[in-house]
Amino acid sequence: MSISSHGPALTPVGKRNDTLFKHCLRVAPKCSSEADLLTEANTFNTNRNMVPLSTQEVEKVVKSAWYLEKSDNNWVGHGSKAVLQDAAVEDILAADNLRGGDAVALWARLQHWHGARNGTFAISPHAMARNQKIPGWTAHRYRRTRDILLKCSLIKCVSQGGRKVGDPYQYQFT
Numbered sequence: 154m155s156i157s158s159h160g161p162a163l164t165p166v167g168k169r170n171d172t173l174f175k176h177c178l179r180v181a182p183k184c185s186s187e188a189d190l191l192t193e194a195n196t197f198n199t200n201r202n203m204v205p206l207s208t209q210e211v212e213k214v215v216k217s218a219w220y221l222e223k224s225d226n227n228w229v230g231h232g233s234k235a236v237l238q239d240a241a242v243e244d245i246l247a248a249d250n251l252r253g254g255d256a257v258a259l260w261a262r263l264q265h266w267h268g269a270r271n272g273t274f275a276i277s278p279h280a281m282a283r284n285q286k287i288p289g290w291t292a293h294r295y296r297r298t299r300d301i302l303l304k305c306s307l308i309k310c311v312s313q314g315g316r317k318v319g320d321p322y323q324y325q326f327t
Contacts, residue, residue, distance in 0.1 A: 163203045170214060173198060173206065177218035178229035187219040194218075236268070237261060244305045255294065256301040262287060263308070268326070273311055275321040 164172045176197050177190060184190040194215045198205045206214075221227040237260065245260065246253035267274040278295035281287070287295075302308045312323035 164201055165203055169202045169206050174214050177215055178227050181218050181222035181227055190219050191215045241307055248305050249301050255298045259298045260302055260307055273323040273325050276324055277321040
């Protein structure tokens with residue numbers, strides 16, 4: 154169901170709160186106050202929900218979204234982020250004093266590229282070097298650096314590829 158044949162789809166009961174919260178996180182950076190965000194939320198609630206949420210529920214959602222925005226914890230609409238635990242960085246640097254910086258860099262990039270997903274990802278040294286995923290890195294440098302991340306148990310191999318061409322090893326964050 155939609156407002157019109159060209160309008161946005163209406164949010165069904167059961168998804169209204171989550172949809173409103175995501176909307177509030179998207180627009181919060183453009184709002185100058187919690188009151189501005191509440192105005193945006195009320196408009197969204199009225200126009201985009203099949204059955205609007207209660208005033209109290211809208212206010213609760215706005216309060217949560219505004220708190221995240223003001224505490225610099227609203228990551229929606231700000232690009233992807235990589236969060237690196239200090240202890241893990243120390244472990245990497247201790248594991249390989251000469252190449253630890255490379256391992257931190259690769260781990261940060263992997264977190265940036267794949268961190269929001271809990272699934273598997275490939276680390277294909279030749280393809281990554283060819284596509285200059287990290288400018289200037291060779292396949293050997295990717296392999297050596299991947300091995301440090303494995304040694305530090307920051308990633309684990311969950312599937313050994315090689316069954317056919319284009320079947321890379323698959324990894325997960327630990």
